[in-house]
Amino acid sequence: MKLNGKAWKFGHDIDTDVIIPARHLNTSDPAELAKHCMEDADPNFYKNIEAGDIIVAGKNFGCGSSREHAPIAIKAAGISCVIAKSFARIFYRNALNIGLPIFECAAGADRIQPGDRLEVNADTGEIKNLTQNESYRATAVPEFMQHIIASGGLINYVAKRVKNDG
């Protein structure tokens, strides 16, 4: 699967309160959450992005709260994937669980500039920067986690397992 979009760049340690502030967590409706995605970093983010756009960030993206509302908001806003130098542990797992593709890629996080057109091969982890005419390779996702993704997320994976056991 290929993901295409332009880059929106953020810094290091982007926390889940920035991704989706707690004041909006009195709902779990993805469409509502999407409207407030990244609003404390860029109040017009949701208005300005186009479907398929890509978030690019520094180290420790998604640190802080365990709120799954964070990857849910990003996905529902239409962002196709997140590329970062590193991800906070819980966010990484949550993103895989709900089927938001994420890529750990130090070179990409450094080199990509805001507005660059990117093409990401979700299967191989190859990131093409069409604007700068260069490419980077993301760290491979462990095989076990690929099974979860291939099943369509953790819930489908577990549902299949429960059905087979039953």
Place this chain on the structure above:
Amino acid sequence: MPMTIAEKILAAHAGKDRVEPGQLINAKVDLVLGNDITAPVAIREFAKIGVDKVFDRHRVALVPDHFTPNKDIKSAEQAKILREFAKEYKITNYFEVGRMGIEHCLLPEQGLVGPGDVVIGADSHTCTYGALGAFATGSGSTDMAAAMALGETWFKVPESIKFVYHGKLNPWVGGKDLILYTIGKIGVDGALYKVMEFTGPVIKELSMDGRFTMCNMAVEAGAKTGIIEPDEKTRAYVEGRSKFPVTFYESDPDAKYAEVYEIDVSEIEPVVAFPHLPENTRPVSQAGDVKIDQAVIGSCTNGRMEDLRLAAEVLKGKKVHRDVRMIIFPGTQEIYRQAMGEGLIEIFIDAGAAVSTPTCGPCLGGHMGILAKGERAIATTNRNFVGRMGHPESEIYLSNPAVAAASAILGRIASPEEVD
């Protein structure tokens, strides 16, 4: 093959003799936790799995504590989802408003988590229970849903980092200062994907309340969990309280660590974390003249008896500065009651503080203590991210309860030693 305490607990729950860092395992869970923000999403996902019961109705805990008592209709609808799920699935550990507390204060108090357990909770501060010698870690709602169905979850066995604390604690220095100091040293991603094992003579001396505070904030260094080997203090805490059997594990002396830090606590004074990350730490004496609008004492980090006693020691016979709003929220109903019995609540009210029912509200900018644009708070909570307590242009400074109390009196960030 020597193992750390975390590795031993995971091995036991995976039905293996040994595990090693990097290995992917399935481990049984002893308790699964969710709150009124995270559990509604988990319940929605649980319904898609196709099972008609949870793995063990006594080992799921549902605590409506974030937006409760409900602040608006939307949050009331969220809390209702928990209430109805608890009823339908006959969950025994559902804690209603008035009988509840802040989850990470409540569950240890109720004896629902203990030494040797594996706990996953849909709240990042689930790592608090490492203070009891449990392997406890925060997860998202989907992981919570899967664990409620299966009674197990997958882990990549994390490496451990050992932090050894030596020396003599200075006055007014406690668990909060040790963990802030440590995060200041290694950074907010200094323990990414790893276990922080806290040990050494200072930890042995530290109270259970201080240990809870330290493990609570392990996630603020990116850790999978914080953990402390259980000892006689742990035994005294869990005896007569634990609702399930407990197992005491300890690290082998020759266990392998990714890193070992030796920390001399005699050089640590009360610590303040400046905006907007817990790693931006300074000794309180170097805080400078920082005027504050609000002081907050409580949360799953510092809402326990020892914290309230420290605050009362500073506030007794004093008045909160007229430009400051002070909010104190005990961690549980039981802590509230005990604080009343000891006369602490009277001290707080006499000083001019607002005392609240247990809630996570102020800590996450949910309700009861939201900051306006440009306002500053000193808080004993665990996060000072942008917009955490309200307006994105407000500021939060993290400290221990004595520093927060002294700051409330003087109207600026201050050491308790400045209050006579």
